[in-house]
Amino acid sequence: MHLVSDNIVEGRAGPTYPPVRPTLPDVDLTDIYRFTKGQPWDDFRRMRETAPVMWHPMPRDGVGFWALTSHEAVKRVNGDPEGFSSEKGGILMALGAEETRHPTLFSASTNSMINLDGRPHRELRKEHMPYFTATYMKGLRDRVSAEVTRLLDGMAPTxxxxxxxxxxxxxxxxxxCEMLGVPVADRERFMQWIHFLEMAQQIAVEQMDQLAGLSEPTPQIAAFIDMFNANVAEMFEYGRAMLAKRRADPQADLMSAIANAQVEGGKLPDEYLDGAWLLIVFAGNDTTRNSLSGAMKLFTENPEQKALLQADGGLLTNAVHEITRMVSPVIYMRRTATRDVDVCGQTIAEGEKAIMYYGAANRDPAMFPDPDRFDIRRANAEKNIAFGHGPHICIGRMTAQLQLEEAYRQIFARFPDIRWTGEIDIAPNNFVHAVKRLEVEFTPEATARAA
Incomplete structure (x- = not known):
């Protein structure tokens, strides 16, 4: 099986064809620190109104990209894998300078299912599918529900x-971990690994600034980079050991399906096993975690919606669709044009990059009237594209839906007055909306019973 990393290219400097619409001068979607205040909803609104397909330059002489913010444009590119490749340039905003790349992370982040096109993508996706069907979710629900209860039991007295x-x-x-078959004793380690993965962009920016002479190395930064490298190494070592064990002794779990997947007539090379491990650990955790936290913030800011849900549990499924629309935990995905393609009146040249902003598309008034209003009864909430669209639609979307439903079914039953305090920390990351801390208050369960 070919390696994506052998042929991946950063892209073609552009714009090749004259931009039909202006580049807004005060919009910078490459600045990861701007995202510590949340997604730039006002910038997205102005881009949709003025330039829904907008040329966006990159710092440090990068090649630049077309930023897509309308629902029509994002859906158009996501639904056209022939015209827009995941494989030619990868799904991340930039590949990074070779001298600052973490070699294992770079290989794993490029040699994975999310970056494949065509038949290899379909074959590898098919190998995962038995663990992402409605039938499998039905069997998983009771275990998730029991874990929600256990976690809330720990919160209840506080x-x-x-x-x-x-x-x-x-x-x-x-x-x-239930899906993968990870032993209970090993599960705490995942939280630390995910914390460091979310900081990967910040590490890369720090290193690039040092190379460019924009900042000086400090002992604190050096120590953090050492911790980062140690945790990433530990994460991959663990994944390799587990996958090797499942190849030798397959079990009825997702880990075994990955370890023994057959693509193009053979088992996955080691690079793709690393890629599968990274994708499942990061994507399988991060998006749901941030949707759970984002929902708490939304319900606190919109108490009338919380009251509606508490009064009518039948609204829960649609409420989760509306939560994912409003939160849009994956901020973007990138594609590379395989030929000259027209998108909403703008010609994108072969080799140029197009970045789809899912949150911007999910607040497009052309699709969602009064889009900034959180409305759990919204008639078309399910049409959100927070999980993508087309052949690369997120394979784990039903898993996320299940967890959000079970979580908020129990949270509001046990802690009816739970609320966000206003305290929140968001990691500097422009790929995922990474909530690191969100403080809540509620009446302790014993106090509520006594009252």
Whole structure:
């Protein structure tokens, strides 16, 4: 099986064809620190209104990209794998300078299912599918529900806590480890690995600034980079050992399906095993964790919606669709044009990059009237594309839906007055909306019973 990393290219400098619409001068979607305040909804609105397909330059003489913010444009590119490749340039905004790349992370992040096109992508996706069907989810639901109860039991006496630390990061790890077949004793390690993976962009920016002479190395940064490298190495060593064990002795779990997957007539090369491990650990945890936290923030800011859900549990499934629309935990995906293609009146040249902003598309008034309003009864909430669209639609979307439903079914039953305090920390990351801390308050369960 060919390696994506052998042929991946950063892209063609552009724009080749004159931009039909202007580049907004004060919009910078490459600045990861801007995203510590949340997604730039106002920038996305202005881009949709003025330039839904906008040329966006890259710093440090990067090749630049077309930023897509309308629902029509994002859906158009996502649904056209022939015209827009995941494989030619990868799905991340930039490949990074070779001298700052973490070699294992770079290989794993490129040699994975999410970056494949055509038949190899279909074959590898098919190998995963038995663990992402409605039938499998039905069997998983009881275990997820029991874990939600256990986690809430731990929160119940406190009256306040960091919702991320006590609940939102723990439930997705439990669910994923149940699917993978990870021993209970090993599951705590996942939280630390994910923390460092979310900081990978910050590490790369720090190193590039040092190379460019924009900042000086410090002992603190050097120590953090050493911790980062040690944790990444530990994560891959663990994954390799587990996958080797499942090749030798397959079990009825997702880990065995990955280890023994057959693509193009053979088992996956080691590089793709690393890639599968990275993808499942990061994507399988991060998006659900941030949706759980984002939902708590939304319900606190919109108490009338919380009251609606508490009064009518039948709204829960649609409420989760609306939560994922509003939160859009994956900020973007990138594609590379395989030929000259027209997107909403703009010609994108072969080799140029197009980046689809899912949150911007999910707040497009052309698709979702009054799009910034959180409305759990929204008639078309299910049409959101937070999980993508087309052949690369997120394979784990039903898993995320299940966890959000089970979580909020129990949370509001047990802690009816739970609320976000206003305290929140978001990691500097422009690929995922990474909530690191979200403080909540509620009446302790024993106090509520006594009252």
């Amino acid at each position: 009256g306040k806590c960091d919702f991320v630390e006590k609940f939102a990061q723990r439930l997705p790890i439990f669910t994923l």
